[in-house]
Amino acid sequence: MKYFVIPLDITKEMDESGYCNVQGSTYRRLNQIHKVRRNRKIGNIPPVYPNGWFMLAESHQMKKNVPLQVTALGENFALFRGSDGQCHILDAYCPHLGANMAIGGRVVGDCIECPFHKWQFSGYDGKCTHIPYSDKVPKFAKVKRYKSLEVNDMIFVWYHAEDEEPTWVPDEIPEITSRKYFFRGRNEFKINAHIQEIPENGSDLWHFNALHGTNVIYGSDIAVNNSNNRFFNHEWASTWEPSSDPGMGHVGISKLLHHVNVFGIMFGIMDIDIRQIGPGYVELKFWTPLGRIVVLQSVTPVEPMIQKVVHRVYAPWQTALYATFMIIGESIMVERDIMIWNNKKYLERPLLAKEDKTLAQYRRWFTQFYSEHSPTYSSAKKSLEW
Numbered sequence: 001m002k003y004f005v006i007p008l009d010i011t012k013e014m015d016e017s018g019y020c021n022v023q024g025s026t027y028r029r030l031n032q033i034h035k036v037r038r039n040r041k042i043g044n045i046p047p048v049y050p051n052g053w054f055m056l057a058e059s060h061q062m063k064k065n066v067p068l069q070v071t072a073l074g075e076n077f078a079l080f081r082g083s084d085g086q087c088h089i090l091d092a093y094c095p096h097l098g099a100n101m102a103i104g105g106r107v108v109g110d111c112i113e114c115p116f117h118k119w120q121f122s123g124y125d126g127k128c129t130h131i132p133y134s135d136k137v138p139k140f141a142k143v144k145r146y147k148s149l150e151v152n153d154m155i156f157v158w159y160h161a162e163d164e165e166p167t168w169v170p171d172e173i174p175e176i177t178s179r180k181y182f183f184r185g186r187n188e189f190k191i192n193a194h195i196q197e198i199p200e201n202g203s204d205l206w207h208f209n210a211l212h213g214t215n216v217i218y219g220s221d222i223a224v225n226n227s228n229n230r231f232f233n234h235e236w237a238s239t240w241e242p243s244s245d246p247g248m249g250h251v252g253i254s255k256l257l258h259h260v261n262v263f264g265i266m267f268g269i270m271d272i273d274i275r276q277i278g279p280g281y282v283e284l285k286f287w288t289p290l291g292r293i294v295v296l297q298s299v300t301p302v303e304p305m306i307q308k309v310v311h312r313v314y315a316p317w318q319t320a321l322y323a324t325f326m327i328i329g330e331s332i333m334v335e336r337d338i339m340i341w342n343n344k345k346y347l348e349r350p351l352l353a354k355e356d357k358t359l360a361q362y363r364r365w366f367t368q369f370y371s372e373h374s375p376t377y378s379s380a381k382k383s384l385e386w
């Protein structure tokens with residue numbers, strides 16, 4: 001009942017979704033999942049960290065005066081909000097002696113103060129501004145600063161393997177910023193897959209009826225719910241294409257029409273307009289019989305083969321309750337995809353039917369996010385202590 005008012009939060013760790021087929025006590029199950037991961041063939045995957053904007057945190061996770069440590073994209077970041085409210089992202093490691101500034105550090109004005117010897121670094125340019133036991137700060141004392149952006153209650157970092165400047169930014173959604181739409185909840189999943197697999201789902205037109213056709217009430221275990229019940233199922237029709245608008249080459253557009261089929265009678269539940277914006281961010285606008293719902297999806301590579309996926313849902317009062325049920329339903333549907341993603345192999349040259357051409361188009365489109373120095377699976381593995 002409380003979720004009719006309070007936003008819903010469904011957060012699942014990697015062992016909690018997509019491994020429904022692995023049974024047993026917690027210890028046995030974790031062991032078994034570890035084995036499944038070790039024995040899996042991942043295939044000849046593309047570079048593991050594409051160029052683009054990636055969500056590192058949600059605005060509500062940034063506490064006043066407390067830095068936040070986030071590991072993603074092969075880096076450890078220190079996020080903090082300065083006294084003027086501006087959010088900053090610096091490399092977490094202090095250039096003095098290498099302490100992680102987000103672990104035990106504090107915020108002073110628009111600087112982060114390292115806990116080890118209290119050197120302070122500005123969030124605006126990464127320059128050292130203060131050394132408590134020295135009257136001279138060397139000019140070269142500086143930590144790497146990342147371009148960041150706080151929009152739609154999310155904090156993004158710009159990642160580019162060649163250090164190029166951003167050529168696009170995620171757009172602000174006025175209904176969210178003005179609080180005209182209420183935050184209705186979120187879900188969060190950790191997925192054992194290459195990042196490219198997740199947005200590929202939108203261009204994979206034929207998986208919708210196959211995987212998401214069985215009614216949502218049958219749950220997320222695809223081995224159990226693969227019933228193909230034709231009397232009470234979901235019917236999907238979809239399209240995918242790269243945007244042809246000037247300057248919008250980084251956007252992929254899909255449309256999804258959703259009906260529920262009850263004994264052959266079709267009920268229109270919702271139409272969805274989807275904009276895949278770069279490799280790690282998606283805007284989904286749901287048109288329901290009661291009004292609109294906005295869903296924002298972020299995909300962040302935590303490790304080469306671990307993605308953190310978050311959906312945040314906003315709705316006006318008319319669809320607020322509808323949105324709550326939708327978060328539950330969408331979580332079940334995503335978990336069906338996760339069961340595929342967690343176990344699949346990436347095929348560089350998939351065997352496509354003529355009707356699968358949007359998949360090939362999607363893969364061509366996605367190559368724009370890789371560049372000469374994009375880290376590969378083996379180079380990324382070397383940079384962190386595994």
Ligand code: FES
Nearest residue numbers: 094096097114117
């Ligand atoms: S290691 Fe950060 S101030 Fe010394």
Ligand SMILES: [Fe+2]
Nearest residue numbers: 201207211337
């Ligand atoms: Fe899917």
